[in-house]
Amino acid sequence: EFVAVCVPATSANLGPGFDSLGLALNLWDEVAVHATSGVHTSVTVEGEGAGNVATGEDNLVVQAMRLALDRAGAPQVGVKMRCTNRIPHSRGMGSSASAIVAGILLARALIGREDVLTDEEVLMIGTELEGHPDNVAPAIAGGATIAWVDNGRPGAAALLSALLSGQARSVGQASFHDLLMDATADVLHQEYRREAMEPSLALVDWLRNAGIAATVSGAGPTVLAVETVPDEICADARSAGWKVMALDVPSKGAAITRGRLAKLY
Numbered sequence: 001e002f003v004a005v006c007v008p009a010t011s012a013n014l015g016p017g018f019d020s021l022g023l024a025l026n027l028w029d030e031v032a033v034h035a036t037s038g039v040h041t042s043v044t045v046e047g048e049g050a051g052n053v054a055t056g057e058d059n060l061v062v063q064a065m066r067l068a069l070d071r072a073g074a075p076q077v078g079v080k081m082r083c084t085n086r087i088p089h090s091r092g093m094g095s096s097a098s099a100i101v102a103g104i105l106l107a108r109a110l111i112g113r114e115d116v117l118t119d120e121e122v123l124m125i126g127t128e129l130e131g132h133p134d135n136v137a138p139a140i141a142g143g144a145t146i147a148w149v150d151n152g153r154p155g156a157a158a159l160l161s162a163l164l165s166g167q168a169r170s171v172g173q174a175s176f177h178d179l180l181m182d183a184t185a186d187v188l189h190q191e192y193r194r195e196a197m198e199p200s201l202a203l204v205d206w207l208r209n210a211g212i213a214a215t216v217s218g219a220g221p222t223v224l225a226v227e228t229v230p231d232e233i234c235a236d237a238r239s240a241g242w243k244v245m246a247l248d249v250p251s252k253g254a255a256i257t258r259g260r261l262a263k264l265y
Helices: 060-071 095-111 119-130 136-141 159-165 167-171 176-184 198-209 231-239
Strands: 002-013 017-036 041-047 078-085 144-150 153-156 214-216 223-225 255-258
Touching: 002 095, 002 136, 017 095, 017 136, 041 060, 060 078, 060 095, 060 119, 095 119, 095 136, 095 255, 119 136, 119 144, 136 144, 198 214, 198 223
Parallel strands: 041 078
Antiparallel strands: 002 017, 002 255, 017 078, 017 144, 144 153, 214 223
């Protein structure tokens, strides 16, 4: 049996929202699995992480898939997996959360029952493996999310959506740009990391001084600008050695692209 999923990159914290705020990015990993008899595992990795990512049972996608199958009470299968990775690894763009969500959704697709591995269970298992829900939630749902852990159970809130829906009334005389500048300013955790990631914080300072709302993406070193960056500033950043990517925010998150269930939502 052949199933496949796609999962977006994510950015977490978004300035002051440490371990709670997350944003999906339009950069996708794709994973396909042939389920075979026995328990043999073979993983082929293309793109980001090729040559470094584990190709056996230690692979994070495989681990997440097997845990999800166990939680669902489903039998384990042999795995012939192909990962097409586009999300950079260890760069603050949610590559581990993407791998975890991919594995859980592969289990969901293999089982093929809507009452097994529900949306809430996907979030719970993903948070258990990742440690916190800030990247997992937007990888699953897309868009912007706020999530936290309460008594060991993660949750996503409608509050952020409600606040954003009232944006026009709440901004008043302030421009949306001014609101973004204020909202992405952080005094909680970024400054403590300056010594460890001086180039990233220097880029954040440079962008913000140029009037662009920017912050460190997740644990860095990627820097996220939440509004359009002028071409000349992009060119200057490239000249300084930075890789510049223009990424939209997808309204939907992870999806089963081949299998018995068409998609997560």
